[in-house]
Amino acid sequence: MAIAVAIHPEPFGDPGMAYSIGGSFLVNVAAALTYREFRRTPGTRRFAFILPSYIVPVLCLAAALLGFRLGYNNYVLLAGIGSGVMFMYFISAMQRPTSGRKIYLVPGDRTLELMKELTFLNTEVLRKPGDLVFCADGAVVADLRQELSSEWERGLAHAVINGVPVYNVKQVRESLTGRVQIEALSENSFGALVPSLSYLLLKRAIDFVVALVALVILAIPMAVIALVIRMTSHGPAFYRHLRVGYRGRQFETLKFRTMAQRDHDDDDLESQKTLENDTRVTPVGRFLRKARLDELPQLINVVRGEMSLIGPRPEALALSRWYDEHLDFYEYRHVVRPGITGWAQVNQGHVTELDDVYVKLQYDFYYIKNVSGWLDLLIALRTVAVMVSFHGAR
Structure with missing residues (x-):
């Protein structure tokens, strides 16, 4: 003014x-x-x-x-x-950095797991309920789902009354890691397993408009990429691949071809994995993968309603079946449309082995639980950073 x-x-x-x-x-x-x-x-x-x-x-x-x-x-x-x-x-x-704030842990299996996993936290394990009176300089974390003794419950209630913040270990872990533990299906803030249907309808409308406009704007660059692929390696410019998508339905993704032309079997597990420094990837394809430009044709999948701009990545049919057999609740990730980019991609990158996919699934569940316009905007911004830095590409 x-x-x-x-x-x-x-x-x-x-x-x-x-x-x-x-x-x-x-x-x-x-x-x-x-x-x-x-x-x-x-x-x-x-x-x-x-x-x-x-x-x-x-x-x-x-x-x-x-x-x-x-x-x-x-x-x-x-x-x-x-x-x-x-x-x-x-x-x-x-603002005072939250990472330096003292966190007092009520003894329990999950709180001790939190301390071991997040070593950067300034934590201290409380020995007895009476110690809660000395926690005014920090916050208290407890497993509120376990059976706490009446002494601990009274102590926690007294701490809250006196202005000491008390958090459930489950929410603390999710808020610090961006992952949801997969020991049970985790409800969202509305107490439901299904994401907000009103936002999903709005998200679908935004996906359609943005993807359509992007296809018009990127038509010439995409044509140039297709031409370069055809000129530098034998085979078509585009690659069609069977994936598992929304509500478990199968569909064909469109990508720029980044590997040498070959016959592929959608049921062959090993051939679906992209390895580190995979010899099948062409020189042009390696750049396209690093910059994530090979995903651009999937804008067509978005317009057709098979994919979203942001969501869990769709897996190959053979990989999806394999993960579903070995990972609990894996099928739940199909409750939203798969995306060109997603929360797991900007945090973890490309993975295929079971242990890594288990962590990826935790990221996917966090996204499904917290899906919102704010989270989608954050993922979009971080995707730009990933494209520039080539993080997590294979």
């Missing part, structure tokens, strides 16, 4: 100034809300997602100003949004 008055003595007498002030204010509010949601998601560092939080609000403001031909002042917009960014960096720097 002070900047606007300094530039123009009557800022609200000029519609362009008013639009600029109001627009920068709305952008800062939207970015702050977006950043707050990002910070609630595991794996987000304090400063890494401040600027990304501004991307969508700034684009929306630009679309509104240009689309409705509204007047605006570049200096006011730059000053208003720039000062908001600096303020968010300042506030984030002043």
